[in-house]
Structure formats: structure tokens, C-alpha cells
Amino acid sequence: MLMSNVHSKNLTKLAMTAALAFGANAATAEDPLKVGFVYVGPTGDAGWTYGHDEGRKYVVEQFGDKVETNYVESVAEGADSERVIRQLASKGHDLIFTTSFGYMNPTLKVAKKFKKVKFEHATGYKRGKNTGTYFARAYQGRYLTGLVAGKMTKSNVLGYVASFPIPEVIRGINAFTKGAQEVNPNVKVKVVWASTWYDPAKEREAAETLMLQGADILTQHTDSAAVIQAAESKGNFAIGYHSDMSAYGAKAHLTSTVHNWGPLYAAKVQAVMDGTWKSEDLWPGIAEGVTDLAPLNDAIPADVKALVAKKKQAIKDGSMRVFDGPVFDQSGKEIIGAGKTLDDGALKGFNWYVKGVEGQLPKS
Amino acid sequence: MDFELFTNILFATLRTGTPLILIALGEMVCEKSGVLNLGQEGMVLMGAALGFIAAVVTGHAGLGIIAAVLAGMMMSVLFAFLAVTLVSNQVATGLALTIFGTGLSGFLGAGYVGMAIDGIAPFPIPFLSDIPVIGKVLFSHDPLVYFSWFMFALIFWCFRSTRLGLTIRAVGENPEAANAIGIPVMKVRYGAILFGGAMAGLAGAYLSLVYTPMWSEGMSAGRGWIALALVVFASWKAERILLGAYLFGAASIMHLVLQGLGFEASPNLLAMLPYGATIIVLVIIASDAAKAKLSTPLALGRPYRPQV
Numbered sequence: 095m096l097m098s099n100v101h102s103k104n105l106t107k108l109a110m111t112a113a114l115a116f117g118a119n120a121a122t123a124e125d126p127l128k129v130g131f132v133y134v135g136p137t138g139d140a141g142w143t144y145g146h147d148e149g150r151k152y153v154v155e156q157f158g159d160k161v162e163t164n165y166v167e168s169v170a171e172g173a174d175s176e177r178v179i180r181q182l183a184s185k186g187h188d189l190i191f192t193t194s195f196g197y198m199n200p201t202l203k204v205a206k207k208f209k210k211v212k213f214e215h216a217t218g219y220k221r222g223k224n225t226g227t228y229f230a231r232a233y234q235g236r237y238l239t240g241l242v243a244g245k246m247t248k249s250n251v252l253g254y255v256a257s258f259p260i261p262e263v264i265r266g267i268n269a270f271t272k273g274a275q276e277v278n279p280n281v282k283v284k285v286v287w288a289s290t291w292y293d294p295a296k297e298r299e300a301a302e303t304l305m306l307q308g309a310d311i312l313t314q315h316t317d318s319a320a321v322i323q324a325a326e327s328k329g330n331f332a333i334g335y336h337s338d339m340s341a342y343g344a345k346a347h348l349t350s351t352v353h354n355w356g357p358l359y360a361a362k363v364q365a366v367m368d369g370t371w372k373s374e375d376l377w378p379g380i381a382e383g384v385t386d387l388a389p390l391n392d393a394i395p396a397d398v399k400a401l402v403a404k405k406k407q408a409i410k411d412g413s414m415r416v417f418d419g420p421v422f423d424q425s426g427k428e429i430i431g432a433g434k435t436l437d438d439g440a441l442k443g444f445n446w447y448v449k450g451v452e453g454q455l456p457k458s
Numbered sequence: 459m460d461f462e463l464f465t466n467i468l469f470a471t472l473r474t475g476t477p478l479i480l481i482a483l484g485e486m487v488c489e490k491s492g493v494l495n496l497g498q499e500g501m502v503l504m505g506a507a508l509g510f511i512a513a514v515v516t517g518h519a520g521l522g523i524i525a526a527v528l529a530g531m532m533m534s535v536l537f538a539f540l541a542v543t544l545v546s547n548q549v550a551t552g553l554a555l556t557i558f559g560t561g562l563s564g565f566l567g568a569g570y571v572g573m574a575i576d577g578i579a580p581f582p583i584p585f586l587s588d589i590p591v592i593g594k595v596l597f598s599h600d601p602l603v604y605f606s607w608f609m610f611a612l613i614f615w616c617f618r619s620t621r622l623g624l625t626i627r628a629v630g631e632n633p634e635a636a637n638a639i640g641i642p643v644m645k646v647r648y649g650a651i652l653f654g655g656a657m658a659g660l661a662g663a664y665l666s667l668v669y670t671p672m673w674s675e676g677m678s679a680g681r682g683w684i685a686l687a688l689v690v691f692a693s694w695k696a697e698r699i700l701l702g703a704y705l706f707g708a709a710s711i712m713h714l715v716l717q718g719l720g721f722e723a724s725p726n727l728l729a730m731l732p733y734g735a736t737i738i739v740l741v742i743i744a745s746d747a748a749k750a751k752l753s754t755p756l757a758l759g760r761p762y763r764p765q766v
Contacts, residue, residue, distance in 0.1 A: 135676075136564050138675045286714050286718055287725035287729075288714070289725050292676070294665070294677050295474070295669045299470055299474060299710065299711060318670070318672070320672070323574075323672065453717070454720075456726070
């Protein structure tokens with residue numbers, strides 16, 4: 095189903111500004127920059143789409159009357175998305191953010207027809223003259239939460255509720271495991287693939303399964319907060335993803351890796367206004383504030399908090415990267431030695447587990 | 459596989475099957491009266507949303523359940539009015555109900571995303587829950603699981619040996635004939651649709667108040683559709699619905715447990731297991747074509763125009 099929600103700013107305010115502009119006889123009465131967003135889920139999913147919509151709201155806050163933002167939510171990937179993107183482009187939007195992987199080809203197809211419109215596609219790898227790509231280095235947050243989990247586990251078994259074995263998800267598993275292994279070489283990470291991005295009941299059962307098999311700290315790469323709830327009900331800990339999920343389990347929720355798209359979106363809007371926009375591949379993370387952690391639970395010991403702060407600072411100032419060598423694969427084989435680091439290409443193509451992950455990676 | 463794991467798998471199986479049983483039993487009664495309501499998913503979501511909202515506002519999860527049942531019934535009244543009174547196309551109306559319910563629940567629930575409530579706690583039955591294994595598997599659930607068994611027994615008995623069951627079936631087989639012998643066809647259909655709505659709303663409450671006490675859009679994740687298919691594959695028999703729902707639940711749980719045990723198989727393949735296993739088993743049971751045809755309500759999906 096497709097729902098179209100057209101968001102406009104305070105109308106009276108807009109009318110007043112227009113009147114003022116007229117009154118002052120300003121020849122430069124500017125039209126607001128029209129920015130469109132295409133979402134794969136509902137804005138109320140408390141996860142991926144919610145985060146992007148928060149980014150949109152940030153843009154509105156920053157630019158006020160200088161922008162007009164519109165969004166279309168729950169747009170299915172594929173043919174339907176092409177129609178929606180085309181519609182936004184033909185309605186005079188100057189900049190369009192398409193926020194799901196499956197919008198990649200439809201975005202490029204529409205971009206070829208609307209050469210004056212700028213497009214930004216999240217999570218993709220294909221660019222064009224007027225199409226850029228962006229994503230967040232969420233794995234940096236994953237690594238930091240891995241440190242917390244490795245330090246705090248008593249059973250030395252961590253549980254990971256995952257969605258589908260694609261590089262993005264495997265990267266998160268590897269970063270989390272690497273963090274945990276660095277502080278606790280005995281720790282194992284068990285992964286259960288729920289084969290869904292979003293099904294609260296199923297995510298909950300996956301969490302229960304992991305706890306049954308000895309995991310005392312859980313984390314997830316699915317969209318709902320069901321994993322946090324499951325941990326809370328059993329008196330275990332959990333680490334969330336996408337947004338601060340502490341409301342679902344005040345005791346269980348240690349922290350979450352969160353996305354903060356606002357500054358990135360605002361920068362892109364500014365670039366279009368200034369005429370400096372160019373097609374590029376942006377992969378900002380903790381240093382840019384696009385990836386961050388939710389507030390740390392008080393249950394986390396002070397020395398662990400200090401360690402997280404130290405490592406976070408090191409990532410921020412560039413003195414370390416998450417996948418600095420030595421990095422070992424599951425069998426213990428050294429993939430890259432000390433003093434070197436896995437490059438972005440390797441990170442974007444992960445199809446193997448690092449040391450510490452249990453079980454075989456399914457071939458997708 | 460150790461014993462505790464085994465009991466836990468069985469326990470989780472019953473929990474996973476429960477929402478499917480509630481939806482499918484309601485839809486079965488509805489279809490027995492000759493009405494095909496494809497609006498299950500929308501009614502479930504409305505039940506989940508309004509149930510959650512009522513629980514937050516009043517602070518009582520119990521009131522949330524009542525609100526969810528009423529929400530399901532309200533949605534089904536809308537359907538009944540269109541499909542029975544105005545004799546609209548049932549398939550199109552049902553689909554519209556799902557789309558409407560999905561959208562409206564998202565709209566109404568928007569302010570409640572991210573809130574948490576305590577939900578409905580499990581209620582272990584005294585003494586019975588102390589029995590080893592069986593006590594944990596069967597008698598340590600939340601009240602809605604027991605209620606689903608009660609509804610199963612009630613519906614099973616109703617269609618086996620009551621006049622009401624016979625009346626509903628008569629309306630679903632041949633409404634004209636039923637009308638001729640004085641059965642109020644419209645009223646029976648209204649009643650059956652309302653019952654289906656109430657059960658779907660209850661299933662919604664199960665999701666948002668018991669299973670994962672939260673509201674987020676589209677949280678039923680297709681269970682309404684699975685239940686609809688279940689009714690057909692169970693050839694409109696309550697006992698097969700029970701079997702099918704638990705089979706589906708067991709296979710869903712095994713999909714997750716097997717991975718944790720280090721079972722080397724593609725999770726995509728394992729994810730198909732619930733669908734595959736349930737369909738195969740139920741199709742084998744109903745493999746006698748002649749009998750299967752007999753069990754389909756003859757007037758299913760056929761609008762009935764009252765004769766003047």
C-alpha cells in the first residue's frame with residue numbers, strides 16, 4: 095500500500111513571509127527549495143524510516159521557510175518506487191533522497207530523465223552525474239557496543255538477531271565481534287538469522303532462542319525493539335539499533351547504535367542552495383556525528399564507560415579504525431597483519447566472519 | 459538436544475501458533491456462513507493499535523483487550539454493511555478493509571510508537587503448571603492461550619452438535635434455501651462476520667499486549683494472510699486449524715533453534731519450512747478430493763440478495 099503524506103510547514107507562517115516579501119517589494123522573493131524523501135517503511139516504525147524522518151525534520155528546523163519538504167512513506171522497492179520518484183521529480187523537487195537499497199536502479203533511471211534535479215540514494219553503490227550515494231558507518235557504533243558486551247558478559251556467549259546475510263549486516267556482526275574479542279578473547283557470538291527485517295514476534299522468538307542457548311547479552315540487526323523486551327523479561331542485557339530503545343527495557347538496554355541523518359541532510363540541502371552540490375559517495379560515521387551511541391546504561395561499570403569514550407575519541411580523531419590489523423577470520427587465519435587496516439572496499443564486500451563468530455555464514 | 463530446550467521449543471510453539479488460531483477460527487466461522495473476508499490483516503492491526511492505545515490511556519492491559527475486540531468488531535461491521543447489506547464484491551471489499559485498517563492503525567497509533575507497557579503477564583495454572591514438562595508446555599501460558607483453546611472447543615462443539623452450527627452452515631451452503639425455511643440469512647452473516655472481527659481484534663491484542671507489548675506500524679507482519687490460507691488448507695475444520703497453526707508455530711521456532719544449534723542449512727530455506735510443512739501436511743490430510751469439495755462452503759464469496 096502506498097500512503098502519501100505531504101508535509102508542509104506552518105501555513106500561516108508561510109503566508110506571512112510571503113506577504114512580507116511582497117510588502118517589501120523584494121525582487122528576490124525566493125521560492126523555497128523543494129526537498130523530497132522516499133521511505134521504504136512507515137515513519138512510525140521506530141527504526142530505519144523513523145530515523146530518516148527525524149533527519150527530514152532537522153532540515154525543516156534548520157532552514158525554516160527556505161525549504162519545503164515532502165515525503166512518501168511505505169514505498170515498495172522496485173517498479174512502484176520508480177513511479178513515486180518520478181512523480182516527486184516532476185512536481186518540481188530540487189533534491190530527492192531515496193532511502194532504501196532497492197531504490198538504486200529506479201533512482202538512476204529517473205535521474206537520467208530529470209537532469210536538473212539532484213538525487214541522493216542511501217546504501218547504494220551506483221552513482222550518476224546528478225545522483226550521489228550515502229550511508230553511515232554504523233559498524234563503528236557496533237564495535238563500541240561490542241566492547242561493552244565483551245566486558246559485561248558472564249556466560250561469554252553473545253546473541254545476535256540478524257536479518258539477511260548481506261555485507262551490511264555481516265559488517266555489523268564482525269565489528270561487534272571484534273570489539274567483544276578485543277576485551278575478552280573467550281567470548282563467542284551466536285547469530286540467528288530471522289530472515290526478516292521487521293516482524294516483532296519473530297524477532298522476539300529469535301531472542302528467546304539465543305538466550306536459551308546461553309547468550310546473556312543480545313543485540314540485533316532487525317527493526318523492532320522486540321529483542322530488548324525479550325532480554326528485559328528474562329533479566330538479561332541487550333543493545334539496540336537504529337534508535338534509542340531504552341523505553342522498551344530500562345534495565346536491559348545497555349545502549350544502542352543510532353543514526354543521526356540530520357546534519358548530513360542539512361549539508362546536502364545547503365550545497366544545493368549554494369550551487370556546490372556534486373555527486374559523491376559519502377560514508378560518514380562517528381567523526382561526523384552521523385553514527386552515535388544512545389546514552390550508556392548506569393549498569394555499565396565506569397571503567398568500561400571510560401574505555402568506550404577512549405575508543406570513540408580514537409575513532410573520531412582518526413588514530414584508529416575498527417578493522418585495524420591484525421584481523422583474523424573464523425578459522426584463525428590472519429587476513430590482515432598488524433599495522434594495516436581493511437580498506438572500505440573490503441568492508442563493503444564482507445562475505446566472511448571474523449574470529450569469535452560461531453557457526454557458518456550462510457551463502458546468500 | 460537437551461530436555462529443557464525441548465520443553466522450551468514446545469512452549470514457544472504454542473505461543474507462536476496462538477494468534478494464527480484466533481484469526482483463523484474467526485475467519486472459519488465467517489466463511490462457514492458464506493462470507494469471504496480478506497480484511498483480516500487490517501482488523502488485526504486495528505485491534506493491535508487500539509488495544510495498545512487503550513492499555514496506555516487507561517493503564518489496564520485488560521481494558522486494552524476489550525478495546526481490541528471492539529476495534530475488530532467495528533471494522534467488521536463496516537465490512538458487513540458493505541458486503542452484506544449493500545451486496546458489494548466480497549473480495550474487493552475485504553482487500554479494501556485490509557488497506558484501510560493498515561493505514562488507519564498507523565495513523566491512530568502514530569503518537570504511541572516508542573511507548574512501552576507492562577503487557578499481560580503469564581498465568582500459570584495452579585497445580586497443573588507444577589507437572590513436569592507438561593506443566594511448563596501447556597499450563598504456564600498467558601490467559602489468551604487458554605482462551606484460544608476454549609474458543610476452539612466451543613467452535614468445534616458448535617459445528618458438530620448444535621443448531622446454531624447447522625444454521626450457519628445452511629446459510630453458507632445455500633442462502634436461498636436457508637431463507638426459504640425461515641433462517642434470517644442477513645442476521646446470521648452479520649453475526650458470523652462480527653465474530654470474525656472480534657477474534658481478529660483479539661489476535662491483534664495478543665501481538666501488541668502479550669507477545670511484544672508495543673505498538674509499531676504493520677506489526678502483524680502478514681499473520682492475517684497466513685491465517686486466511688490456513689482456513690482453506692484446513693478445509694474449514696477447527697481441529698485442523700489447531701493442528702496447522704501449531705505446525706506452523708513449531709516450524710517457525712525450529713527455523714530459529716536449528717541455527718542456534720549450528721545446523722548447516724540456508725536460513726532462507728529454513729524460513730520456508732513453516733509454509734512448506736503446514737501446506738504439505740494439511741494437503742495430505744485433505745487429499746480425498748471429493749471430501750475436500752464437500753467441506754468447502756458452497757456459497758462462499760457469493761453475495762446474497764434477499765428475495766422480496
